[in-house]
Amino acid sequence: MTLKRRILDYTLAGILLLLPLVIFRASVRDPGDLTAFDRAVLRLSSPLQAVVGWVVDGVGGTWSRYVWLVDVEEENRELREENEKLRMQASVAMRRATDTQQLEDLLLLKRRAEAETIGARVIASSVNEFLRVTRIKLDRTGSEVDVGMPVVDSRGLVGVVRRAFGNYSDVMLVSDADSEISVVIPRNGARGDLYGLGLEDSYRCKLRVDKRSGPVEVGDVVVTKDLGAFPGGIEVGVVSSVSDTNYHWYQEAEVAPVVDFGSLSRVMVVLSPPPPPDPDGDEPAPAKSAYRVGSF
Amino acid sequence: MRFVAQVFFAYGVVLVLGALWRFTPFERSMPDVVALSAVYLGLRARTQVAPAMTAAVVIGYLADLLMGAPRGMLATIAGILCLTGHFVQGRIIVRGRVVAGVFSFVVTLISGLLALGLRSAFGLSSGPVGSALWTLFLSAILTGVMGPWYFRLCRLIDARFARTQRERDEALEGHP
Numbered sequence: 001m002t003l004k005r006r007i008l009d010y011t012l013a014g015i016l017l018l019l020p021l022v023i024f025r026a027s028v029r030d031p032g033d034l035t036a037f038d039r040a041v042l043r044l045s046s047p048l049q050a051v052v053g054w055v056v057d058g059v060g061g062t063w064s065r066y067v068w069l070v071d072v073e074e075e076n077r078e079l080r081e082e083n084e085k086l087r088m089q090a091s092v093a094m095r096r097a098t099d100t101q102q103l104e105d106l107l108l109l110k111r112r113a114e115a116e117t118i119g120a121r122v123i124a125s126s127v128n129e130f131l132r133v134t135r136i137k138l139d140r141t142g143s144e145v146d147v148g149m150p151v152v153d154s155r156g157l158v159g160v161v162r163r164a165f166g167n168y169s170d171v172m173l174v175s176d177a178d179s180e181i182s183v184v185i186p187r188n189g190a191r192g193d194l195y196g197l198g199l200e201d202s203y204r205c206k207l208r209v210d211k212r213s214g215p216v217e218v219g220d221v222v223v224t225k226d227l228g229a230f231p232g233g234i235e236v237g238v239v240s241s242v243s244d245t246n247y248h249w250y251q252e253a254e255v256a257p258v259v260d261f262g263s264l265s266r267v268m269v270v271l272s273p274p275p276p277p278d279p280d281g282d283e284p285a286p287a288k289s290a291y292r293v294g295s296f
Numbered sequence: 297m298r299f300v301a302q303v304f305f306a307y308g309v310v311l312v313l314g315a316l317w318r319f320t321p322f323e324r325s326m327p328d329v330v331a332l333s334a335v336y337l338g339l340r341a342r343t344q345v346a347p348a349m350t351a352a353v354v355i356g357y358l359a360d361l362l363m364g365a366p367r368g369m370l371a372t373i374a375g376i377l378c379l380t381g382h383f384v385q386g387r388i389i390v391r392g393r394v395v396a397g398v399f400s401f402v403v404t405l406i407s408g409l410l411a412l413g414l415r416s417a418f419g420l421s422s423g424p425v426g427s428a429l430w431t432l433f434l435s436a437i438l439t440g441v442m443g444p445w446y447f448r449l450c451r452l453i454d455a456r457f458a459r460t461q462r463e464r465d466e467a468l469e470g471h472p
Contacts, residue, residue, distance in 0.1 A: 009345055009346050010345070012349075013345050013375075016346065016349045016350055016353050016375055017349070017376065017379070020353055020356065020368040020369075020371030020372040020375060021368065021372050023357075023367055023368030023371070024367065024369050024371070024418065025368070025418065026368075027368055028366055028420060038361055041358060041361050041362075042361055045311055045361070048311055049311055049314060049315040049362075050315075052311070053316075053318075056315065056316055056319055060319060
């Protein structure tokens with residue numbers, strides 16, 4: 001190679017070395033500035049890289065899912081154990097959440113109610129075919145609870161105290177065959193009595209309404225009647241079906257209780273009804289209990 | 297045409313590696329294909345270096361675009377490495393896997409240090425120095441492992457464009 005050609009060659013090499021340096025300097029000042037060539041290269045390269053990535057993803061996925069299964073069994077065992085542990089934790093958390101919600105509902109009810117109440121926890125249910133009885137443990141000691149006192153939860157009337165002994169009481173549910181309550185339908189003011197049916201397969205009750213009070217319709221809410229000894233307006237149930245016998249004085253209907261007796265855990269015993277207003281200062285007449293208990 | 301083929305080959309390898317590397321556990325450490333290509337072109341430039349440097353600079357520029365580096369950075373480094381390869385090709389015989397591997401390792405270190413130097417000269421941050429050097433070291437090892445195979449493929453491309461049997465044999469053996 002002649003000297004002239006060598007000089008020319010190295011001069012070109014020098015220019016080729018300086019040119020990218022200049023481009024680099026310009027690029028540092030304005031990194032986002034791309035030429036048409038740059039954009040064309042990037043537009044061509046990006047889909048190609050995406051295709052390569054997609055192919056590798058597919059091959060790698062097939063390999064790991066169907067061929068390389070060495071650690072799968074161990075991983076499965078660990079995941080099953082962790083799953084079991086998390087299920088138990090979730091179950092405990094759900095139970096606590098339910099209990100907390102019930103306690104909050106009862107607290108709200110206690111604040112709203114003017115009557116004096118005492119909280120209690122359900123500790124056992126009767127499986128006797130003749131009785132619908134639930135045993136409760138009072139939250140505080142004392143002999144305040146007496147037979148005949150109503151028991152409620154945040155949803156409505158549960159039943160009445162049937163027996164009281166120390167911190168414990170037996171509650172007869174509204175669906176017990178011996179149960180009888182004076183009720184009213186707020187929609188039309190119809191008055192009647194609610195009787196427990198004591199059925200094996202459900203907690204349904206029977207409502208008997210004086211036909212002169214007004215007709216009963218499916219969906220009607222049934223609440224306790226305020227007779228003084230018992231706070232009125234406590235929801236008892238909802239009319240689920242109506243039967244009409246034109247030859248009787250009474251209209252009969254079936255009522256589904258609002259309380260879910262299967263999931264009872266926290267209740268309140270109404271110790272005394274709210275004092276009635278006394279505008280004249282006279283002693284009020286003794287009130288008749290809204291809740292009559294059958295013979296036992 | 298040989299240089300065009302080398303450019304396309306290097307571009308393809310950079311493109312595929314860029315798409316594949318995220319599936320490996322090496323994160324930022326990657327074989328330095330640009331350094332390998334540039335130094336190979338320089339080693340093979342027996343008489344004229346300008347065509348080899350043109351190809352090396354183009355490879356560097358394409359890698360800048362594909363890797364998101366500041367445009368011109370890898371192109372400059374590729375030019376320097378190509379020139380370096382040209383100057384040492386009469387003094388070093390890069391043959392055999394071990395020698396090729398060690399040579400690739402050293403070239404990558406030089407390339408990485410040049411990159412760090414250029415970035416700091418133009419005010420670009422490279423992160424903590426220790427972390428950058430460790431990444432460079434791992435890249436050099438990976439390039440040292442890949443180097444012998446990459447040089448062999450480049451020789452095959454050169455052999456493909458050889459005009460005579462002698463040129464083909466020289467290309468395959470790695471003679472400049």
